[in-house]
Amino acid sequence: MKNITKIVAPILILGLFLYGVTHFSFDEKIQEPILRKEVIKVHNGYGYQIFSGEKLLVQQEFIPAVRGNQPFQSAKDARKVANLVIKKIQDRTSPQVSVDELKELEIVFSGQ
Template sequence: MKIVKFVIALALLIGLSFIGKTVIENVKQTENQSLYTEVFKQDNGYGYQILTNNKILIKQNFIPAIQGEHPFKSKEEAVLVAELVKKQLLENKSPIVSTDDLSNLKIDTTKY
């Protein structure tokens, strides 16, 4: 009888942990879907915005962390930085982009 109770308790524990993991994964997927990036074309380059539920959370017309107002030269550069900022937000970190971040993303800032 003790073995049967143990097996039932173990099965319940495994079932509850599986359900808990599934719920957490679903919440994370919902968060990821409600926070998204868009890149937009400007007169002489690109910018990006981070949106949540169709509302602009961050709009970045220029490359952050460098002096002056310089748009991204390519769509790809804007996407890289936008995705970095989105990742920081999802990790509950401050969405600050440094010159080191730009360098790690291979974005050339020496021309500014």
């Protein structure tokens, strides 16, 4: 009887482990948080906010990567950069924006 217990116990434990892995890990889908943007009016221009659900992740009142505190000249420009930042967050890359990326998006700013 002892020999059977030595064989059955590890098989039973392994079976329970595999059952748990297949039923609990693969049935639940990992959902990425839904990111959304809001363009905001700031003094002399526009900025943007990025939210994950109701949590504020980013509040950008000035054009990133540009010297001085220059707001976006249009809501459209703020929206384009917010979209870029959201894509970077979703791609799990650094959300920093470069001057070259601003130029690619045709964002208007002083000191171009």
